[in-house]
Amino acid sequence: GAGVSQSPSNKVTEKGKDVELRCDPISGHTALYWYRQSLGQGLEFLIYFQGNSAPDKSGLPSDRFSAERTGGSVSTLTIQRTQQEDSAVYLCASSWGTGDYEQYFGPGTRLTVT
């Protein structure tokens, strides 16, 4: 079956522009997670959804970052007025729920802000 997919795989943007990153979770997975992987750093948790609700937004680095999920499926992470420090790989994961379930990761979107 299809795994978690993310698009685009690579995105190069100019400083100050807005970007949208998309995540398609595994069908039936109700929980969806966004992480950021910067060079030499571990995975930094950004936000998670249970259904269409985001109970925990504490990981978003600034108010330039937002995310939404519609229909309990596709999620979009939006970064407004991008900065060079936003350059990273953005990973999405999904799971059957927010309990003790395995998270399945997508291949990521590599964002480069010039």
Add this chain to the structure above:
Amino acid sequence: GDSVTQMEGPVTLSEEAFLTINCTYTATGYPSLFWYVQYPGEGLQLLLKATKADDKGSNKGFEATYRKETTSFHLEKGSVQVSDSAVYFCALRRSGGSYIPTFGRGTSLIVHP
């Protein structure tokens, strides 16, 4: 707060060598411990896990033992292959709440023929 510390890489080995990647953690209570692997161009995949002290997780020839007394979860493999070249992440997850894992920084493994 919770934290995971991994040995810095890259770790460079010849094929069939013995592998150890150290991982120690700080957490209250009794977290579950995980190793994930990230092959080039791919997302993270769960490699193995252990949910309580003295448990041994194993998969694909890799193994790690949950050591509560030393707060460690070192990854080992007796004979590495070129195809094991990847980045390995140690992680912990506490029960309850949102079950968000805490990840280490990752250790790159390069295996030469």
